[in-house]
Amino acid sequence: MREAPQLGGVSIPRGDGSRTIRLRRGASISDLADKLETLTNFSVQPGALVTALFHLGEMATATESLDEATFQILGEELGYKIQIVSPEDEDKELLEGFGLDLEQELEDEDDSDLEIRPPVVTVMGHVDHGKTKLLDAIRKANVVAGEAGGITQHIGAYQVWTEHDGIERAITFIDTPGHEAFTAMRARGAQVTDLAILVVAADDGIMPQTVEALNHAQAAGVPIVVAVNKVDKEGANPAKVRQQLTEFGLVAEEYGGDTMFVDVSALNNVGIDELLDAVLLTADAGLDLRANPNKDARGVAIEAKLDKGRGAVATVLIQSGTLRVGDAIVAGTAYGRVRAMHDENGEAVEEAAPSRPVQVQGLSSVPRAGDTFLVTEEDRTARQIAEKREAVERNAQLAKARKRISLEDFTRALEEGKVDSLNLIIKGDVSGAVEALEESLLKIEVDDSVQLRILHRGVGAITESDIDLATIDNAIVIGFNVRPDVKARERAAREGIDVRFYSVIYSALDDIESSLKGMLKPEYEEVQSGVAEIREVFRSSKFGNIAGVIVRSGTITRNAKARVIRDGVVVGDNLAIESLRRFKDDVTEVKTDFEAGIGLGRFNDIQIGDEIETIELVEKPRG
Structure with a gap:
């Protein structure tokens, strides 16, 4: 060469x-x-x-x-x-290297290969507007009771059956979390869905998260059915909800638009069948819901967690193909063989067709919410894809973490000392919650003198290795719906590691924000404490020039910081009141309208008519 x-x-x-x-x-x-x-x-x-x-x-x-x-x-x-x-192109190129061109695969499919599949529906809306209660009514199960703070913390996926035009039809529901910190996961929910149900409370109307959810659904280009909930509550005004939503491009059919609005009461089980009918009518009218079940499965991990008895468990939604027990799969950076599959009721299933959500066991690690999964012919191929993805992800994280620093900045940083940083290790029960917590923490705004560094995040109990890492890097460990094992607890107590536990995301955000603001170096501002006018200058061979003054305002205090001002111009700065006397007595302070003698140490450039101003540095409160 x-x-x-x-x-x-x-x-x-x-x-x-x-x-x-x-x-x-x-x-x-x-x-x-x-x-x-x-x-x-x-x-x-x-x-x-x-x-x-x-x-x-x-x-x-x-x-x-x-x-x-x-x-x-x-x-x-x-x-x-x-x-x-881009990450998408990167992954596409990686898979093509293994002979897997998923886009080409879809293009090559013939109409005769495709079969009708159930619609995948995401339920979205503002917190407290009754999304989880609505899903309860639909699937006759109680999820709300187990939620901390009454807020859905995890993504779940469920399939229900309903009679429509005399035929039993299946609908798959994805339940997206309600709190605004889970925006990223809610967006993912909209990307895997065919149709969205927007839940709006009839007594509350449009709220910030309603608009946020609507934006996600519209950005994903999916049809929307509006469920006007709590219609039997006092103060309910379903007509007002219809009117408000016209401003966002959702015009009800009764107003001449093409959006179906259904009045429901999740609490009293009113209007549920009508809502399911509306979903199927909307899906049939505007969507081509077909997929090829006769090939290797492809889909998305909706949620994943580490189960004590079963290892890594991922809830996956099959988008095309059929997933079977024994298949070699790769989901993000996790790989393995499908050891067992269960439906939402915990029943074992042998195979899952398109639009079917199932829990999968057998993965090597916990994938992230939103990771794509696919079946490969061999275990080795799945492992190699996962390892390559992991290497790419690690390098991307390192690039993200690298703070660009110029030579000038580097020199200045050496001179001024190390920048303060708050180091965190985040462990949670499910990957979606960990990811959302990390994103929210990184959005906390404090000034440049403090950095927030997330050293490690993971799913599962807090382990001894987490405490080891925290010991080395002086980090705080955050447990979100998880606790340390016995060894980790003992090690944390021995090493004095701060381990904090949370079950609601915004409690964690509030605490960390307070900690960050507590680390900020105090900011000081100058406050004038006194002004004295020089009436006479006394020469002393021993003490230099002494200023005979009268205090015009405030109080002059011995050892206070001072400056000399002549005709509005500072002629001496960073001085100190080294001696302060009234007549022959040393005093600590002299108040307004009293006379005194002031010595400014070695500074002798003083004249009659000059002003001596004393200042204090007062700490500014942080906003």
């Missing part, structure tokens, strides 16, 4: 700005060097690129994951366009 030409004293092939280099998220300088070699057929040493980056005011090692902005700067210098591949 040829030697590259010199650029800035190092050997790097120069581009003309027209060629594009595609890099994955979290790539390193070594990856860029490999891509340059392939593109130009020149030998490129990673060290040369490190040097080039150094000259641009950035420091990085050859194997360190870099962010997009750093690559853009380096690419511009070298004459190449650097394109960071």
